Amino acid sequence: MKEPTGGGVKMRKTKLLLALLLVCAPVCRAQQRPISQDLGFIDYLIGNNFTTDALSWLDGNAYQPSDTLAYLRGLTLYTAGKLELAAEQFSKVPAESGYYDRSVFYGVVSDAYSGSYDRGLGRLEAYNGPYQELKYFEMAALSLLKDDKAGYKAAASAFTYSDYTMTEGERLFDKVYDERYATPQKSPWLAAGLSAAIPGLGKIYAGRKDEGIAALMTVGVLAGFTAEAWVKKGPTDWRTIVFGTLGSLFYIGNIYGSYMSVGIYNDTLKDAQNTAVVFNLHLPVRSIFK
Amino acid sequence: MRRTLLLFSIFIFLSAAFSSRADAQTARRDSLLFEAAKCERIVYEAQNPREVNAALRRKAELYKQAGLYKEAGATLERVRMYLVAAPERGDVLVQKALCAFLAEDYDSAMSLLAEAGVECNYVQPKLKNEWAAMLLTLLVPAGYCYVGAPGEGLVSTALNAASVTWAVTQISAGLPVIGILGGCLCLSETYMGAQERVAYLLELHNREALREAKRSAVGKALLDCLQ
Incomplete structure (x- = not known):
């Protein structure tokens, strides 16, 4: 009998492995079951906020991959606050699925919370389902979050202010738009100029009254010390130099600080507006797809 | 060269040992949480409230083993106490107190122990004036x-x-x-x-x-x- 060569042994092993895989595949597949059997239970878990159980149940059971499974995983992760992962699961739901509409909008909310505004806009642009006003509502919100003035105007033109789930949000978005783009913003340069004229005035303009008064007092006291040392000991005395330098530093620092304070004020205002926008973004989704 | 090889081998061995230990811990926790979810399934399907109570108590125990003490306490809160036999009520309350204690909520643990009729008076420490x-x-x-x-x-x-x-x-x-x-x-x-x-x-x-x-x-x- 002829001994098999090295190549022959390798070939035989590969064939054996392939045969094993073919035998095992249907067995493994047979162990998977459809999610529809447990739909009611998973709804119960999500509805009662038992997200730990829902996640363990979905991970621990071998379900056949399906759009329902992807949607339920997404919704569980969304409820558990794991928004990045939720957005990924919602993306897996195909357009033909009965869960497509809700997956798109829950996906957009997850994107908005996790800061992936472009991905959210991409989902909405591809959406052609029946919830058109909700689509433009979310597009408007994402445009505000992205600071896209033209995008907001285009999306907000579809607002009807008649759907009770969205009316309040639509009005709020318009208000945020007006505050952000129609009302003049506080100017950092004006704040710097005010602080140059009277130390601390720029801080008061930026809405920091206490800091403004403290700055005025500090610069005033240091100026007083410098003046006393100058008058009594002369301009070359170390106290005149030290207090004069400190006073100048505080004076210049206060001008810079006032400039920065207005920037911080504007950022804080924008953050508060964005928080309100994101919060109002998810309310109609919750109401419509309850 | 030999020393470097030896150190490298030790490093590989220790990394493998620690990573397998962490994997085992995660797997154990996942398995406990899956068992807890199964208990919730029993609660969902149960016709008899006593069955519900038994499943909830088992679930709380599993949560406790997984280190989720707050969740264990919350699960025990769902136990229908009016169905628990009088001698066992104390046990449930003590378990609740234990969960609160492990979750470092000592005030709740004390009130639960008081409810269970267990004396728990702490000695007022010498506070600075x-x-x-x-x-x-x-x-x-x-x-x-x-x-x-x-x-x-x-x-x-x-x-x-x-x-x-x-x-x-x-x-x-x-x-x-x-x-x-x-x-x-x-x-x-x-x-x-x-x-x-x-x-x-x-x-x-x-x-x-x-x-x-x-x-x-x-x-x-x-x-x-x-x-």
Whole structure:
């Protein structure tokens, strides 16, 4: 009998492995079951906020991959606050699925919370389902979050202010738009100029009254010390130099600080507006797809 | 070369050992949580409320083993107590108290033990007196020593002494504005700052002492109950 060569042994092993895989595949597949059997239970878990159980149940059971499974995983992760992962699961739901509409909008909310505004806009642009006003509502919100003035105007033109789930949000978005783009913003340069004229005035303009008064007092006291040392000991005395330098530093620092304070004020205002926008973004989704 | 190889092998061995241990822990936790979800399934499908109670108690136990003490306590809260036999009620309450204790919520644990009829009186610890601290801080280092922070007291004393020295030297150099106003400003930071710091340290000390007393009392009571 002829001994098999090295190549022959390798070939035989590969064939054996392939045969094993073919035998095992249907067995493994047979162990998977459809999610529809447990739909009611998973709804119960999500509805009662038992997200730990829902996640363990979905991970621990071998379900056949399906759009329902992807949607339920997404919704569980969304409820558990794991928004990045939720957005990924919602993306897996195909357009033909009965869960497509809700997956798109829950996906957009997850994107908005996790800061992936472009991905959210991409989902909405591809959406052609029946919830058109909700689509433009979310597009408007994402445009505000992205600071896209033209995008907001285009999306907000579809607002009807008649759907009770969205009316309040639509009005709020318009208000945020007006505050952000129609009302003049506080100017950092004006704040710097005010602080140059009277130390601390720029801080008061930026809405920091206490800091403004403290700055005025500090610069005033240091100026007083410098003046006393100058008058009594002369301009070359170390106290005149030290207090004069400190006073100048505080004076210049206060001008810079006032400039920065207005920037911080504007950022804080924008953050508060964005928080309100994101919060109002998810309310109609919750109401419509309850 | 041989030494490098040896070190490399040890590193690989230790990494493998630790990573497999972590994997095993995660797998165990996942399995416990899956078992807990199965218990919830029983609750969902159960026709009989007693069955629900049994499943909830089992689920709480599994959560406890997985280290989710708050969740374990919340699960026990769902047990329908009116269906629990009188002798067992105490046991459920003690389990709830144990979960609260493990979640470091000693006040809840104490009230649950009281509800279960278990005596749990903590010995009021010797708390530091607020007024004494305030009066002692008039002499800065004394206040710090009273609240058990002599090192900080030393630093604070040095800063106060520097402020006073500054004021005196400037006044004597014929600069009253710099001396008085500057000295006052410095002292307002160092002296008044010391008062605030001592008050904060005192509050921290008293809170910790009280917490420790409760922890120890609840721990002892639970140990007696569970033995």
